[in-house]
Amino acid sequence: MRITAANAFESSIGNLQKRQQELSQAQDRLTSGKRVATASDDPVAAARAERALAAMVRAEANQRALEASRNVMQQAETAMGDAGELLQQARELVLNAGNGSYADADRKTLANALRGIREQLLSVANRNDGAGSYVFAGQGTDSPPFVDTPAGVVYRGAAGQSDAPSDEPLPLSVDGQQTWLGAPAAVAGDPALSVFGVLDRVIGQLGTPGLGGDVIKQAVSDGVRDIDALSNNLGAQRAAAGEMLNRTDSVEARISAAKLAAQTDRSLAEDLDMVQAISDFQNKQSGYDAALKTYSLVQKQSLFQYISA
Known part of the structure; x- marks a missing residue:
């Protein structure tokens, strides 16, 4: 084969360009720290890196859902703690009303104090979660779930609870119906107790003048009994919120482990030695x-x- 000067020249130019391109690509890899910059570099590794990236994004979404759920559960636990203290104050006022030396005016003063506690409890029940919804909104509502009407406080939310979009069940609200209006009655067969219904009944009885001692005694006994039932129900609901807070720690550990595994897999697929x-x-x-x-x-x-x- 006859090799001309032109052929040798063209071959040298082609080889020089090829070497220059390879050197430039090696320099780019060093600069970026990535072995796989495009899918054409290594289709199998690129696909593996994409799957790992999707797992990382999912783990980050789960983490955000977890933080939202934890925030709501913390607020719910605090709110039910506040409600428990208010019910304890109400119980003490009702017990005081049984004092035989009290006149109608004294019991009316106690009734007014109970009315103030009732208003505070309504505010706690309608506590905002800081994200445009309500802690006790059940499955969700854009307005306060508890509404005070002439017939008493009614629940305008949807019974149940809403969950965060996550791989694990994470509540974003508490069932307000069960917490505030669904306490098991102390007497078997009686209807469920409402926090506000019980207080309304006691307030009405203590504010009524001219009641005999036996009637007052029975009203006080029934009131204390029902307030205790309400407190027990709130305590159970608060314990459930606390258990959920404890469970979020385990869920967070699993999310962190999944994210770390995805990051490691992505690094192995595309990072440079x-x-x-x-x-x-x-x-x-x-x-x-x-x-x-x-x-x-x-x-x-x-x-x-x-x-x-």
């Missing part, structure tokens, strides 16, 4: 230097340069 990359870059640089020297030698092999020499 720096020692190998530096060695490869040095080899490419040596090849490029050799190509430059070859090109410079080929340039001197033209007929004109030979004649003029």
Whole structure:
């Protein structure tokens, strides 16, 4: 085969360009720290990295859902603690009303104090979660779930609870119907007790003048009994919220482990082995230097340069 000067020149140019391109790619990999920059670099590794990235995004979404749920459960636990203290104050006022030396005016004063506690309890029941909804909204409502009407406090939310969009069940609200209006009655067969209904009944009885001692005694006994039932129900609901808070710690650990595993898998799929990359870059640089020297030698092999020499 006859090799002309032109052929040797073109071959040297092609080899030089190829070496330059390889050196540039090796330099880009060193700069980015990534072995796989595009899917064409390694389709299998690129697909693996994409799956790992999707798992990381899902773990981050689960973490945000967990934080939202934890915030609501903390608020619910605090709210039910506040309600428990208010019910204890109400219980003491009702017990005081049984004092035989009290006149109608004294019991009316106690009734007014109970009315103030009732208003505070209504405010607690309608506590905002800070995210545009309500802690005791059940399955969700855009307005306060408990409404005070002439017939008493009614629940305008949807019974149950709403859950965060997560791989694990994470509540974003508490069932207000069960917490505030659904306490099991102390007497078997009686209807469920409402926090507000019980207080309304006791307030009405204590504010009625002219009641006999036996009637007052019975009202006080029934009131204390029902308030105790309400407190027990609130305590159970508060314990459930506390248990959910404890469970979020385990859920958070699992989410963190899943995210770390996804990050590791992505790193293994696309990150660069720096020692190998530096060695490869040095080899490419040596090849490029050799190509430059070859090109410079080929340039001197033209007929004109030979004649003029």
